[in-house]
Amino acid sequence: MSDTAAPRRVIPIVEVVEDSLYEVRRKVYPRAVTGTFANWRWALVWFTQILYYGLCWMPWNGRQAVLFHLVERKFYIFGLVLWPQDVFFLAVLLIISAFSLFLFTAVAGRLWCGYACPQTVYTEIFLWVEKFFQGDRAQRMRRDTARWTAENATRRFAKYFTWAAISLWTGFTFVGYFSPMSELVDSVLTWHVGPWELFWILFYGGSTYMGAGVMREQVCKYMCPYARFQSVMFDADTLVITYDTERGEARGGRKKGLVTRDIAHATGMGDCVDCSICVQVCPTGIDIRNGLQYECIGCGACIDACDQVMEKMEYPKGLIRYSTQNALAKHWQLNDIVKHVIRPRILIYSALLVSVSLAFIWGLASKPELRVDVSRDRASLAREVEGGLVENVYRLHVMNVSETTRRYAISVSGLAGIDLLGERIIEVPATSAQSTTLRVRAPVDGKHGAQVIYFDVKSLAEERIKVHEKASFIQP
Amino acid sequence: MRDILIRDISVVLWPAFLVGGIAEGLFFTVINPQELYLFGHPVTYSPLATYSIGFFAFWALCAASSWLTSYLLRSAEDVNRKPSVGDDETKAK
Numbered sequence: 001m002s003d004t005a006a007p008r009r010v011i012p013i014v015e016v017v018e019d020s021l022y023e024v025r026r027k028v029y030p031r032a033v034t035g036t037f038a039n040w041r042w043a044l045v046w047f048t049q050i051l052y053y054g055l056c057w058m059p060w061n062g063r064q065a066v067l068f069h070l071v072e073r074k075f076y077i078f079g080l081v082l083w084p085q086d087v088f089f090l091a092v093l094l095i096i097s098a099f100s101l102f103l104f105t106a107v108a109g110r111l112w113c114g115y116a117c118p119q120t121v122y123t124e125i126f127l128w129v130e131k132f133f134q135g136d137r138a139q140r141m142r143r144d145t146a147r148w149t150a151e152n153a154t155r156r157f158a159k160y161f162t163w164a165a166i167s168l169w170t171g172f173t174f175v176g177y178f179s180p181m182s183e184l185v186d187s188v189l190t191w192h193v194g195p196w197e198l199f200w201i202l203f204y205g206g207s208t209y210m211g212a213g214v215m216r217e218q219v220c221k222y223m224c225p226y227a228r229f230q231s232v233m234f235d236a237d238t239l240v241i242t243y244d245t246e247r248g249e250a251r252g253g254r255k256k257g258l259v260t261r262d263i264a265h266a267t268g269m270g271d272c273v274d275c276s277i278c279v280q281v282c283p284t285g286i287d288i289r290n291g292l293q294y295e296c297i298g299c300g301a302c303i304d305a306c307d308q309v310m311e312k313m314e315y316p317k318g319l320i321r322y323s324t325q326n327a328l329a330k331h332w333q334l335n336d337i338v339k340h341v342i343r344p345r346i347l348i349y350s351a352l353l354v355s356v357s358l359a360f361i362w363g364l365a366s367k368p369e370l371r372v373d374v375s376r377d378r379a380s381l382a383r384e385v386e387g388g389l390v391e392n393v394y395r396l397h398v399m400n401v402s403e404t405t406r407r408y409a410i411s412v413s414g415l416a417g418i419d420l421l422g423e424r425i426i427e428v429p430a431t432s433a434q435s436t437t438l439r440v441r442a443p444v445d446g447k448h449g450a451q452v453i454y455f456d457v458k459s460l461a462e463e464r465i466k467v468h469e470k471a472s473f474i475q476p
Numbered sequence: 477m478r479d480i481l482i483r484d485i486s487v488v489l490w491p492a493f494l495v496g497g498i499a500e501g502l503f504f505t506v507i508n509p510q511e512l513y514l515f516g517h518p519v520t521y522s523p524l525a526t527y528s529i530g531f532f533a534f535w536a537l538c539a540a541s542s543w544l545t546s547y548l549l550r551s552a553e554d555v556n557r558k559p560s561v562g563d564d565e566t567k568a569k
């Protein structure tokens with residue numbers, strides 16, 4: 001064509017940087033630590049796990065003490081039996097747990113994360129297994145990069161195998177809370193585990209393995225919703241794990257014995273000897289010296305580690321410690337911190353917690369021991385029968401919520417000459433329900449349509465246990 | 477593309493799992509699996525099977541919604557990067 005033609009337009013395209021959404025994960029090799037907080041954590045590991053692995057085996061009134069029986073649709077928690085009608089109690093229990101969590105977090109940070117969360121607890125157990133077979137941090141790091149040898153492979157395999165065994169047992173225990181342990185054990189012993197039971201054992205076991213063995217701190221960093229929103233419960237008076245920057249900086253290595261603390265201070269050095277042990281022990285791989293970070297699960301491992309270093313240096317302990325933002329900034333002592341525990345946020349959380357708990361207790365105390373559902377039998381219509389009578393058919397669902405088998409008398413009232421045909425006594429075993437079909441007859445009275453009648457169900461043994469239930473009687 | 481795929485899998489499936497679990501709990505608290513009807517016939521699976529299938533159904537539904545959100549959230553860059561019209565120009569740069 002002509003040479004006046006516009007040159008081919010070149011659209012500059014900005015180079016797209018292939019930026020991964022997630023940072024590349026450096027594998028964290030937490031170094032084992034001993035000390036006060038480590039002891040607390042182990043105490044809680046024992047406590048929660050004895051509870052978890054043990055409670056499902058405990059008998060109570062001839063049944064499993066704690067069982068969320070999905071097939072029967074009943075939750076047994078010791079003497080408390082919750083039916084689907086009691087969903088209110090479950091909701092309130094959840095609210096109570098939520099408010100407790102808020103309260104604890106506002107007072108002392110992520111206590112839950114550091115000591116009681118299953119993610120922490122199983123990671124702790126798995127790390128112990130790892131250390132048992134593959135050694136502590138430095139050894140593990142070496143072994144991970146070393147060439148494959150028979151010994152390394154055996155150690156690794158032994159670790160995986162132990163992890164798998166713990167996970168499997170955890171999954172089995174989990175399912176034992178939802179379908180009765182006795183049946184589950186029988187089915188395992190006779191090799192007849194139901195497909196869904198087996199599926200959920202493997203599913204929960206697999207999750208345990210993945211969470212505690214593979215993903216570890218990533219669960220806290222990327223998956224846990226609580227880790228993201230815990231900051232809204234924090235304020236400047238919340239106890240958190242902090243590094244005393246003023247005291248620690250400027251950090252720097254030094255030879256003990258050659259440089260006394262006074263000399264170090266005179267030359268502008270702080271107490272931190274920059275040994276990086278606090279970073280090595282951290283299960284989430286952060287450096288607490290950079291300040292409070294959302295990745296910090298408040299486990300206290302860095303406190304234990306740093307205290308040991310301080311002890312060796314013959315410096316006072318507590319360079320890293322539980323403290324509050326205000327306390328650090330204003331150089332408060334312990335009693336100032338304690339005084340500031342009582343503040344509006346704490347009072348509000350406590351007031352809510354107390355009132356919801358009271359409501360819960362009140363609800364439990366006034367929980368009825370007997371429930372009755374009446375429904376008109378949809379299959380049979382109201383009809384006239386011999387003797388100038390009208391017959392309606394009802395289904396009574398009698399729920400005995402108590403722990404003893406009871407016999408109840410059934411009667412009907414509300415219309416002149418009304419009466420029932422058939423069984424008037426019903427026996428219902430403890431914590432179960434029984435249905436009965438009742439034919440009710442009353443004289444034809446010329447008024448058409450629905451009329452109100454009442455069913456009375458009374459315990460034969462205890463007068464006070466009774467239900468007065470409304471129903472409608474149709475005159476054709 | 478691989479990044480987007482991994483992101484989708486983790487941010488779609490995980491929240492869907494949490495919400496699916498809550499939905500499952502609420503649904504089966506008020507509805508007895510034995511009273512359900514499937515295409516006009518009473519459900520005959522074992523309760524545990526019904527609960528499990530229900531959970532996966534909720535999970536799948538929630539995942540569909542999460543995935544749609546993440547799909548619509550895709551940046552212009554992500555969309556443009558798709559090899560389609562003008563692909564050769566991109567390469568000619």
Ligand code: SF4
Pocket residue numbers: 241278281282283284285286287288295296297298299300301302303
């Ligand atoms: S910074 Fe300290 S308290 Fe926080 S997670 Fe790491 S070791 Fe635990």
Ligand code: SF4
Pocket residue numbers: 243248271272273274275276277278279289305306307309319320
């Ligand atoms: S453990 Fe203590 S002394 Fe060592 S680097 Fe950490 S803060 Fe400094």
